[in-house]
Amino acid sequence: MSMVYSEDDRMLADTAEEFLSAQSPVAAQRALRDKPTAVNFDEKIWQQMLELGWGAITFSEDLGGLDFGYKGMGAIFEAMGKHLSASPMLSSVTLCGSLLQQLANAEQQTWLTAIISGEKRLALAVDEHARHDPDSMQTTATTVVDGFVLNGKKTMVIDGVSPDGWIVAAQHNAGCSVFIVPFSEQVKVKRLNLIDARNYAELTFNDLKLPAEALLGDAGNSLKALQQALDLGRLCLSAEMLGAIKALFDTTIEYLKVREQFGVKIGTFQALQHRAARCYVELELAQSCVIAALSDADKADANLASSASLAKWKLSKVADLISGEAVQMHGGIGVTDELDIGLYLKRIRVAQMCLGDADYHQARFAALAP
Amino acid sequence: MSELTEFRQQVRTWLEENCPMSLRTPTPDGELIWGGSEVNFTFDDQRQWFNSMRDKHWFCPSWPTQYGGGGLTAQQNSVLESEMRRLKCRPPQINLGIWMLGPVLLEHGTELQKQQFLTPMTRGEVRWCQGFSEPNAGSDLASIRTSAVDQGDHYLVNGSKIWTSYGDKSDWMYALVRTDAKAPKHQGISLLLLDMHSQGVQAKPIDLISGKSSFCEVFFDNVAVPKENLIGELNGGWKLAKELLQHERSAMSKFGEFQLPTHFDLMSLMSDYMPAPHSASEAALVNKAVAANMEEQAYNLTVQRLGAEMQAGQSCFGLMSIMKLVHTEQEKIKFELLLDAMGYRGLGWEDDSFSEQEQAITRAWLNSFSQTIAGGSSEVQLNVIAKRVLQLPENKGVS
Ligand SMILES: Cc1cc2nc3c(=O)[nH]c(=O)nc-3n(C[C@H](O)[C@H](O)[C@H](O)COP(=O)(O)OP(=O)(O)OC[C@H]3O[C@@H](n4cnc5c(N)ncnc54)[C@H](O)[C@@H]3O)c2cc1C
Numbered sequence: 001m002s003m004v005y006s007e008d009d010r011m012l013a014d015t016a017e018e019f020l021s022a023q024s025p026v027a028a029q030r031a032l033r034d035k036p037t038a039v040n041f042d043e044k045i046w047q048q049m050l051e052l053g054w055g056a057i058t059f060s061e062d063l064g065g066l067d068f069g070y071k072g073m074g075a076i077f078e079a080m081g082k083h084l085s086a087s088p089m090l091s092s093v094t095l096c097g098s099l100l101q102q103l104a105n106a107e108q109q110t111w112l113t114a115i116i117s118g119e120k121r122l123a124l125a126v127d128e129h130a131r132h133d134p135d136s137m138q139t140t141a142t143t144v145v146d147g148f149v150l151n152g153k154k155t156m157v158i159d160g161v162s163p164d165g166w167i168v169a170a171q172h173n174a175g176c177s178v179f180i181v182p183f184s185e186q187v188k189v190k191r192l193n194l195i196d197a198r199n200y201a202e203l204t205f206n207d208l209k210l211p212a213e214a215l216l217g218d219a220g221n222s223l224k225a226l227q228q229a230l231d232l233g234r235l236c237l238s239a240e241m242l243g244a245i246k247a248l249f250d251t252t253i254e255y256l257k258v259r260e261q262f263g264v265k266i267g268t269f270q271a272l273q274h275r276a277a278r279c280y281v282e283l284e285l286a287q288s289c290v291i292a293a294l295s296d297a298d299k300a301d302a303n304l305a306s307s308a309s310l311a312k313w314k315l316s317k318v319a320d321l322i323s324g325e326a327v328q329m330h331g332g333i334g335v336t337d338e339l340d341i342g343l344y345l346k347r348i349r350v351a352q353m354c355l356g357d358a359d360y361h362q363a364r365f366a367a368l369a370p
Numbered sequence: 371m372s373e374l375t376e377f378r379q380q381v382r383t384w385l386e387e388n389c390p391m392s393l394r395t396p397t398p399d400g401e402l403i404w405g406g407s408e409v410n411f412t413f414d415d416q417r418q419w420f421n422s423m424r425d426k427h428w429f430c431p432s433w434p435t436q437y438g439g440g441g442l443t444a445q446q447n448s449v450l451e452s453e454m455r456r457l458k459c460r461p462p463q464i465n466l467g468i469w470m471l472g473p474v475l476l477e478h479g480t481e482l483q484k485q486q487f488l489t490p491m492t493r494g495e496v497r498w499c500q501g502f503s504e505p506n507a508g509s510d511l512a513s514i515r516t517s518a519v520d521q522g523d524h525y526l527v528n529g530s531k532i533w534t535s536y537g538d539k540s541d542w543m544y545a546l547v548r549t550d551a552k553a554p555k556h557q558g559i560s561l562l563l564l565d566m567h568s569q570g571v572q573a574k575p576i577d578l579i580s581g582k583s584s585f586c587e588v589f590f591d592n593v594a595v596p597k598e599n600l601i602g603e604l605n606g607g608w609k610l611a612k613e614l615l616q617h618e619r620s621a622m623s624k625f626g627e628f629q630l631p632t633h634f635d636l637m638s639l640m641s642d643y644m645p646a647p648h649s650a651s652e653a654a655l656v657n658k659a660v661a662a663n664m665e666e667q668a669y670n671l672t673v674q675r676l677g678a679e680m681q682a683g684q685s686c687f688g689l690m691s692i693m694k695l696v697h698t699e700q701e702k703i704k705f706e707l708l709l710d711a712m713g714y715r716g717l718g719w720e721d722d723s724f725s726e727q728e729q730a731i732t733r734a735w736l737n738s739f740s741q742t743i744a745g746g747s748s749e750v751q752l753n754v755i756a757k758r759v760l761q762l763p764e765n766k767g768v769s
Contacts, residue, residue, distance in 0.1 A: 002678070003671070003674050003675040003677075003678040003679075004675070004678045004679055004682050004684075253760055253762070256762055256763075257761075257762065257763060264763075264765075265763040267762040267763045268762070268763045268764065268765040269765070270753070270756075270765065273752065273753065273756035273757075273760075273762050274749065274752040274753075274756065276756055276760055276762065277751075277752040277753075277755035277756040277759075277760065278752065280755055280759065280760060281692050281695060281696060281755065284672055284676075284692055285665075285668040285669060285671075285672050285696070286668070287672075287675070288668060288671035288672040288674070288675040289667075289668050289671060291671075291675060292671045292674075292675075310664055310667055310668065313664060314664065314668050362657070362660055362661060362664065363660075365660065365664055366656075366660040369637070369663075
């Protein structure tokens with residue numbers, strides 16, 4: 001297992017860093033929050049990201065990809081986390097892209113190439129309850145003469161408002177099937193306004209008629225592919241959280257060095273020094289879990305499920321710790337909207353819950369153990 | 371085939387031929403081999419393994435050959451380490467001299483000192499102990515008072531040390547002594563090598579909460595030490611001590627790999643005890659154990675990652691403090707969980723009402739308390755990280 005970034009990965013990270021700090025700094029995310037758009041991300045910046053080739057990083061060359069691997073993708077997500085930059089990278093490229101790559105037939109592959117180039121955007125609909133739980137979905141698909149009929153409700157569909165289509169997972173043939181559902185007025189879409197001011201939707205399907213070619217992969221047999229796509233999403237989210245907590249941590253350490261109380265820098269107080277040092281240690285541990293999972297993803301390792309769960313669990317825990325300490329150590333100003341800390345805190349909280357929270361991944365990790 | 375691959379293959383073959391099958395298992399308590407003038411083997415394979423590794427010069431694989439080392443490059447050394455881990459070879463011996471003093475001597479010793487002290491180390495012939503702490507100088511190590519007074523051709527040493535691990539079984543001690551009582555506290559300290567068989571040295575074991583122990587108080591009553599045994603500059607010992615402690619931290623986090631039941635498999639040991647009457651605590655216990663297991667995995671991955679970063683030439687400053695802190699605290703938490711899982715079976719002290727394993731675990735649990743103190747307490751590690759890694763500002767009152 002290669003536990004360090006290669007030269008190439010690092011170059012990618014540097015480019016991402018440069019681009020995002022110039023084009024998509026935290027201030028841009030704040031502006032989006034204050035003046036929401038239909039999709040709550042900046043479409044111009046999204047197009048630029050695609051022009052930089054970010055959509056293509058993980059895909060093989062014959063699909064129009066760059067064959068760069070997940071370590072490279074991790075570097076991009078880390079930079080996006082650091083700058084709180086919103087984009088459909090996770091929803092469209094990682095989650096839907098991975099499902100298409102695993103399951104699409106020749107015709108359906110046109111969706112994949114369109115996603116990679118950014119011509120089209122898809123969103124994945126899995127969750128139905130207050131928690132992520134892909135093993136107990138209630139949305140159903142029924143086979144009819146010339147296709148399928150879809151019934152049910154999905155929630156927390158990431159970037160679910162106004163995509164070109166959704167990929168929807170449903171109970172079907174005593175198993176799980178996934179369908180491509182092109183955007184249509186017949187799908188009822190309700191926007192969910194969350195603390196991180198990004199794009200989430202609730203979808204309702206009432207006897208939605210789907211043609212035969214909507215089915216991805218074998219009927220009733222796609223849970224494994226779904227979990228794999230989710231695992232890739234989980235580790236990208238972990239990398240994003242890593243970037244966010246690094247930014248929070250750095251800001252906090254800076255503050256400890258400049259803020260004065262009782263005639264000294266507050267960073268001289270050992271009570272705070274020790275807590276800061278613990279945050280640093282935890283950050284190091286978290287980083288190891290992320291890079292190990294990225295590396296497993298690149299090797300298509302059987303261990304991916306468990307290392308993705310480890311990463312998502314560890315990052316959720318450490319992100320809790322560090323975002324809490326960042327607010328606390330900034331004191332009163334830490335709870336003002338003026339500081340960016342709150343924006344990070346809110347984004348982190350959402351990222352923690354998405355695709356399985358710490359408890360979910362702890363239980364999953366235990367169940368996966370040999 | 372690259373040279374390194376070829377080397378790996380040679381190492382693999384050699385280890386397979388020379389490491390007895392009986393030594394390809396974790397080392398149980400009591401079967402650790404300590405190098406020294408008296409080496410105690412409990413069975414013959416240990417002697418054979420010890421001798422083969424010694425003759426191969428692999429007690430100190432990366433030291434220069436002129437002092438008896440194996441002359442391996444850093445890369446070759448890590449190949450050897452990884453091959454030993456792969457085969458689960460036990461360490462042929464444990465030797466504080468090699469782990470801690472050796473690197474300091476290699477860098478700061480005179481040619482004569484290197485010849486005199488390093489060569490016997492590489493043959494596992496001398497057992498060393500560390501004489502740093504004193505009753506009033508623990509975390510605040512620079513306040514040591516044991517004095518070494520210049521007597522022309524030798525120093526006269528008076529005072530006492532405490533917590534000296536294996537002080538009663540060691541041949542030599544590397545000690546911090548005060549050589550200038552008037553200088554500021556960090557500037558009057560020297561590093562001195564001291565023959566434990568000299569006249570006036572007395573070592574007394576200390577009982578710990580886990581029972582009889584190998585930790586001693588050592589008293590010096592007019593002990594004469596030749597001047598050639600001063601390492602580095604007179605009054606320049608503090609700098610050397612700091613270097614040495616870095617090595618100690620890395621050794622301590624490595625040490626855990628060897629000794630059972632530290633670095634044990636919590637889940638499987640717990641399951642030995644859990645099938646006992648189900649209790650209300652079980653679900654909570656299992657959850658905590660899974661979390662501890664995941665934390666340990668995060669730690670192991672970090673060891674791998676930082677190792678890879680070091681090989682890639684990145685500086686890993688503060689790494690030893692992180693390792694030492696995390697490893698010792700995780701072990702303590704694991705033992706506590708294991709004890710919780712054992713219920714009443716984890717409370718036995720002596721005689722046959724409790725199995726040997728049960729008693730060993732209970733004592734290991736009690737022993738785990740000392741790991742977060744020895745070698746620099748967790749608080750002191752946090753200080754090091756805060757000040758040196760994060761560069762948080764200094765509080766004038768505390769050094
Ligand atoms: C099992 C064992 C083996 C040992 N082996 C050896 C050996 O072989 N050779 C040797 O020389 N020494 C040895 N030691 C000594 C060890 O290095 C010291 O015990 C250790 O450095 C702590 O010192 P102390 O016990 O005097 O505690 P103290 O320094 O008195 O500390 C008491 C408490 O105060 C805290 N504290 C102290 N200073 C600070 C600070 N600045 N900030 C925050 N908290 C602080 C400590 O963390 C601790 O919790 C060993 C100790 C043990 C327990």
